[in-house]
Amino acid sequence: MMMKFMTRKMKMVVIFFMHLFMFLQCSVLTNAILDPIDFLALQSIRKALDDMPGSNYFSSWDFTSDPCNFAGVYCNGDKVIALNLGDPRAGSPGLTGRIDPAIGKLSALAEFTVVPGRIIGSLPQTLSQLKNLRFLGLSRNFISGDIPATLGQVRGLRTLDLSYNQLTGSIPASVGTLPALSNVILCQNRLSGSVPPFVSQTLTRLDLKNNDLSGSLSPISLPPSLQYLSLSWNQLTGPVDRLLCELNRLNYLDLSMNRFTGTIPGNIFTFPITNLQLQRNTFSGPVQPVDEVTIPVVDLSYNRLSGEVSPKFATVQNLYLNNNRFTGQVPGSLVDRLLAASIQILYLQHNFLTGMEINPTAAIPLSSSLCLQYNCMVPPVQMSCPLKAGKQKSRPTTQCVEWKG
Numbered sequence: 001m002m003m004k005f006m007t008r009k010m011k012m013v014v015i016f017f018m019h020l021f022m023f024l025q026c027s028v029l030t031n032a033i034l035d036p037i038d039f040l041a042l043q044s045i046r047k048a049l050d051d052m053p054g055s056n057y058f059s060s061w062d063f064t065s066d067p068c069n070f071a072g073v074y075c076n077g078d079k080v081i082a083l084n085l086g087d088p089r090a091g092s093p094g095l096t097g098r099i100d101p102a103i104g105k106l107s108a109l110a111e112f113t114v115v116p117g118r119i120i121g122s123l124p125q126t127l128s129q130l131k132n133l134r135f136l137g138l139s140r141n142f143i144s145g146d147i148p149a150t151l152g153q154v155r156g157l158r159t160l161d162l163s164y165n166q167l168t169g170s171i172p173a174s175v176g177t178l179p180a181l182s183n184v185i186l187c188q189n190r191l192s193g194s195v196p197p198f199v200s201q202t203l204t205r206l207d208l209k210n211n212d213l214s215g216s217l218s219p220i221s222l223p224p225s226l227q228y229l230s231l232s233w234n235q236l237t238g239p240v241d242r243l244l245c246e247l248n249r250l251n252y253l254d255l256s257m258n259r260f261t262g263t264i265p266g267n268i269f270t271f272p273i274t275n276l277q278l279q280r281n282t283f284s285g286p287v288q289p290v291d292e293v294t295i296p297v298v299d300l301s302y303n304r305l306s307g308e309v310s311p312k313f314a315t316v317q318n319l320y321l322n323n324n325r326f327t328g329q330v331p332g333s334l335v336d337r338l339l340a341a342s343i344q345i346l347y348l349q350h351n352f353l354t355g356m357e358i359n360p361t362a363a364i365p366l367s368s369s370l371c372l373q374y375n376c377m378v379p380p381v382q383m384s385c386p387l388k389a390g391k392q393k394s395r396p397t398t399q400c401v402e403w404k405g
Contacts, residue, residue, distance in 0.1 A: 043101035055093035079108035086115030104129035118139030330356040341365040376400035
């Protein structure tokens with residue numbers, strides 16, 4: 001009986017040690033030693049960077065311990081899959097130094113970001129070696145030089161954010177061929193040349209504002225998947241009516257401060273946009289929305305638009321049509337909505353408008369602003385105009401006769 005009991009106990013001990021062995025084996029596998037190539041790459045990356053005063057981001061980077069426990073380093077097995085350099089808290093001091101070419105040795109890297117700081121130098125060509133890279137975010141630093149054309153080899157790249165740097169040169173055509181792009185944010189740089197065609201059918205955000213881009217946009221240069229498009233403060237030219245007609249999923253559009261020409265298509269006013277900014281271009285011709293405009297803010301100022309003001313703009317809250325060549329009467333529907341305080345801003349100054357039917361004793365609501373200065377009429381009511389509208393109430397009669405003729 002005792003022998004039988006001991007045998008059972010011995011079996012339990014054996015089973016216990018087998019389970020312990022299996023647990024330790026699994027533990028070793030899940031806490032694998034970092035790949036030596038990745039280890040050396042992290043060392044090189046660290047040597048090229050430093051904390052700015054007030055930052056202690058690198059305090060955890062002690063290479064006598066497991067690098068997978070470093071701040072901003074994320075591993076899967078023995079490989080680094082994400083590298084988020086710097087303290088991500090808003091307002092925290094960033095990093096200084098350069099991005100070492102050893103970044104290209106992290107073969108499994110899917111995400112690479114650097115917080116805003118004072119990173120200088122150019123983008124390493126070795127970024128093209130990161131075949132698994134999906135997210136590249138290096139905004140708000142002082143990175144200079146060209147965008148490497150070899151980035152076009154990173155075929156799985158989805159987000160490219162190099163905004164607020166000092167990049168020069170053109171946007172490589174190879175970047176436009178990336179098939180998986182969803183976000184391209186290159187604003188606030190010094191990029192020149194033309195906007196390359198983008199082939200990705202998943203591209204939803206394209207932000208290229210505040211650069212020095214030029215040339216025209218072809219009707220097939222941007223995919224219909226776009227929802228956010230900002231090209232403001234460049235030197236882009238040519239018509240965009242055919243292109244805009246295809247981008248009917250846009251919920252944000254800013255083409256201001258360029259040299260675009262041609263007409264503004266009427267269907268653009270049906271897009272699900274909250275702020276339509278087409279000001280300070282050279283758009284011309286009449287503006288004819290196909291339906292009542294439900295966009296809260298419409299700015300078409302400082303163009304060469306002509307014809308009569310459409311009554312379908314009466315449903316806009318802030319309407320800027322100033323500094324164009326509009327003629328005729330101000331539609332009564334706009335007057336009614338203005339007096340009902342439904343229109344908050346109605347800027348019609350510096351056009352060739354000839355009248356506005358409104359009771360001279362009518363009071364413009366304090367929450368609304370109307371400006372009619374420098375048209376072909378004497379403003380019928382008191383107005384609150386911006387200072388840059390000037391002091392002249394009406395256009396010289398000679399100008400009005402010439403324009404009418």
